[in-house]
Amino acid sequence: MNARIDSIRPLTAEDVLQEAPDGLAELLVDAVAGGASIGFLAPLDAAEAAAWWAAVAGTRAVWAAYGPEGEVLGAVTLVRDDKANGRHRGEIARLVVHRAARGRGLGPRLLATAEAHAAATGLTLLVLDTETGSPAERLYRAAGWTEAGTIPDFAAAPDGTLRATTLFYKRLG
Template sequence: MEPGDRLGLLAPDAVREHADGLAALLVDAVDGGASVGYPAPLDPAEAAAWWAGTAGTRDVWAAFGPDGAVTGAVTLLRTATANGRHRGEIARLLVHRSARGRGLGRRLLAAAEAHAAATGLTLLVLDTQTDSPAERLYRGAGWTAAGTIPEYAADPEGTLRATTLYYKLLA
């Protein structure tokens, strides 16, 4: 990490406060071809509205560069069903293209995993586009591929792509 990069769990008010920076991160991901739920081009206002809407519904970690710009983020969504309170989902692990290659994705993922374990979760799940660079990160962090679903989601250009489901036992 470069000096000055910092990472933290954001309170709901802080998520709303940083919605524009988080939106720029999401737009960068879509522009870079990441399949994160949006077609390209993604309107920054739509991206900011998504982040503002997550405040209080999921845990959000953000990384900030030396200049205060958002350089990465990850969210943890808890399962609300009575029989699933032991599990959570990692979603939208994003690292700005200008901040890649410094271990930021691994740090964000580790922070979310540690928090999940400390708050009683024992199982995490996630999905990612098959053959994406993210798969190397997840496998290297001890995640297990559970299976692949063909034509699961469209990439930013609209092409249907396979998705691989992953899980990690925390206890």
């Protein structure tokens, strides 16, 4: 896999469905194999990963990063709160970078893309959670996110071990 980043672009629900069986599924499989706590246990089957993407198509905003040969190198999703009292906020619900593309600034670029879209569409607050002590936690701190607290034993890591999660928020605008 060529880890050079060619473009980051928004995906429609149709795009997500088209990419789900291959690039997007492979991205999740790679992340879970690498130990990322993103909602799945190892080993993650490609069909299960593709089914997850298909299930969320159209329910969240999705951006994917592509290499020069069209390979998916990363993705980020943004979920808008649909409650009447929460329409000003959203959640970064997945930020995933393929292991072959890490260390090249793709995570911050994907995050900034989702943040800019959120602000441009009227959101004023974003939230997220990530495994405490993970590299992602450092990414969010460096991007100006504020820690709101830690919850012990919040989610199982891919190996099934319960891990703490750190909650973050960021005010936009």
